[in-house]
Amino acid sequence: xxxxxxxxxxxxxxxxxxxxxxxxxxxxxxxxxxxxxxxxxxxxxxxxxxxxxxxxxxxxxxxxxxxxxxxxxxxxxxxxxxxxxxxxxxxxxxxxxxxxxxxxxxxxxxxxxxxxxxxxxxxxxxxxxxxxxxxxxxxxxxxxxxxxxxxxxxxxxxxxxxxxxxxxxxxxxxxxxxxxxxxxxxxxxxxxxxxxxxxxxxxxxxxxxxxxxxxxxxxxxxxxxxxxxxxxxxxxxxxxxxxxxxxxxxxxxxxxxxxxxxxxxxx
Amino acid sequence: xxxxxxxxxxxxxxxxxxxxxxxxxxxxxxxxxxxxxxxxxxxxxxxxxxxxxxxxxxxxxxxxxxxxxxxxxxxxxxxxxxxxxxxxxxxxxxxxxxxxxxxxxxxxxxxxxxxxxxxxxxxxxxxxxxxxxxxxxxxxxxxxxxxxxxxxxxxxxxxxxxxxxxxxxxxxxxxxxxxxxxxxxxxxxxxxxxxxxxxxxxxxxxxxxxxxxxxxxxxxxxxxxxxxxxxxxxxxxxxxxxxxxxxxxxxxxxxxxxxxxxxxxxxxxxxxxxxxxxxxxxxxxxxxxxxxxxxxxxxxxxxxxxxxxxxxxxxxxxxx
Numbered sequence: 204x205x206x207x208x209x210x211x212x213x214x215x216x217x218x219x220x221x222x223x224x225x226x227x228x229x230x231x232x233x234x235x236x237x238x239x240x241x242x243x244x245x246x247x248x249x250x251x252x253x254x255x256x257x258x259x260x261x262x263x264x265x266x267x268x269x270x271x272x273x274x275x276x277x278x279x280x281x282x283x284x285x286x287x288x289x290x291x292x293x294x295x296x297x298x299x300x301x302x303x304x305x306x307x308x309x310x311x312x313x314x315x316x317x318x319x320x321x322x323x324x325x326x327x328x329x330x331x332x333x334x335x336x337x338x339x340x341x342x343x344x345x346x347x348x349x350x351x352x353x354x355x356x357x358x359x360x361x362x363x364x365x366x367x368x369x370x371x372x373x374x375x376x377x378x379x380x381x382x383x384x385x386x387x388x389x390x391x392x393x394x395x396x397x398x399x400x401x402x403x404x405x406x407x408x409x410x411x412x413x414x415x416x417x418x419x420x421x422x423x424x425x426x427x428x429x430x431x432x433x434x435x436x437x438x439x440x441x442x443x444x445x446x447x448x449x450x451x452x453x454x455x456x457x458x459x460x461x462x463x464x465x466x467x468x469x470x
Numbered sequence: 471x472x473x474x475x476x477x478x479x480x481x482x483x484x485x486x487x488x489x490x491x492x493x494x495x496x497x498x499x500x501x502x503x504x505x506x507x508x509x510x511x512x513x514x515x516x517x518x519x520x521x522x523x524x525x526x527x528x529x530x531x532x533x534x535x536x537x538x539x540x541x542x543x544x545x546x547x548x549x550x551x552x553x554x555x556x557x558x559x560x561x562x563x564x565x566x567x568x569x570x571x572x573x574x575x576x577x578x579x580x581x582x583x584x585x586x587x588x589x590x591x592x593x594x595x596x597x598x599x600x601x602x603x604x605x606x607x608x609x610x611x612x613x614x615x616x617x618x619x620x621x622x623x624x625x626x627x628x629x630x631x632x633x634x635x636x637x638x639x640x641x642x643x644x645x646x647x648x649x650x651x652x653x654x655x656x657x658x659x660x661x662x663x664x665x666x667x668x669x670x671x672x673x674x675x676x677x678x679x680x681x682x683x684x685x686x687x688x689x690x691x692x693x694x695x696x697x698x699x700x701x702x703x704x705x706x707x708x709x710x711x712x713x714x715x716x717x718x719x720x721x722x723x724x725x726x727x728x729x730x731x732x733x734x735x736x737x738x739x740x741x742x743x744x745x746x747x748x749x750x751x752x753x754x755x756x757x758x759x760x761x762x763x764x765x766x767x768x769x770x771x772x773x774x775x776x777x778x779x780x781x782x783x784x785x786x787x788x789x790x
Binding site (some may be wrong): 452454456460461464465 | 572661662665666704711713714
């Protein structure tokens, strides 16, 4: 299960201010603590309001790498911002993200190839997110086909079937579960399946409960990656329990601790 | 899915060094290093295994009780005296590492005291320069008392002490850590308990990097296949990143082989007992090698030779 820590994002006030003031302590601390909490990758997003996103991305990547050569998920709708980060990454990077839109694929897939990066493909295009599962499958297939043409290994491709807030579009939650199962069948071996988990509970009460319940449901149908809050202990305990119950990790009485040790790569 | 992962595993089995040289505070003239591989046993085309499996010969502080006439034929001359036995095992039989089994401390044998056992260990250490594994009698309370005394008496020698199980691991881990030794984590043919005992021992502050796992086994024909599956599954988990299972394995397959009736009594139709008994140990030990054993404790010097030949042949770099 690939876990991407979501905390280094300019949408959060502390990060936004740290970027504005070039205060690397805040960023290094977030990086290190997320890695210790079990993140495999760190999402890096300068936020929508950064005046010069390219420079901000460069500064963020460098600031994080002062704390360690951690794997980074470069998160931006703008390819030039992602490219600025890719150039600086010391560990295998992850591009977050492309859509099925031809212009995006043609820009981002060559970058993934050049930097041997993992890449997230969102099951949407320039027309937005299709309501029907069959249409999302089609877009996922387009992304897979294009990525394969660029010699990107299937093991580096993460398809995101896109979850919407349950308070806005409740019927999406079960549809996405269905999509996860279907997308897994698109190729052999199957691509990875990822969700931006916190979306499911936007503007809801009991967000943590919704997040961890949905994550376990999605894991049961084949989700094997997520962007999430690794500081949420109960969420992480649910992940470790689901891993064990899905027979992905070997059971022992201390299975939660065993999972933490497996994930904690910086002691 | 799992296989695809393993083709390029970045995860290593821990590397464990047994024996401390003089400059490290011990008195050994050689060391044995096991583990360190990032691939399945002898899959040398898909990864690296810097340390081929090591072979130990077992000796004991008194003759093997109720054992095979073949062992008496080979060890009978020396088995009244562990020092002579140790010397012969190294000088004549070529053992690189010895396992001293303190059977005299067993309550059903002589019930010898931990202090007596510790003296025996010191004598053997003085007689040979190879690293030493020390096994208690296999009774949890007595194992704890005996191994604590041995750990202290052999301070700094970096022995491999066994075994620490669920009932006694605290009492053994503490002196082993204090006096600079490695530990065998023992579990009763159960992968879940194997993982748990590793966690329990390391929770006491004893580093995982100095633990060797003994998942215990039956001999050939006596349930060996259960352990084989456990070892395979644990190793696959280790190579996929489960650090609590990324430990080298030791197998006391000699002990189990020589308990079997095939090794002890002439069975009509199965041929000469001398050959059959050695082959029984050789076949069981070879199976353990293929399952992933990093250290085998053998009893018969001919089995040692057979296994060394196998390891040498299997460790040749494959031409692709």
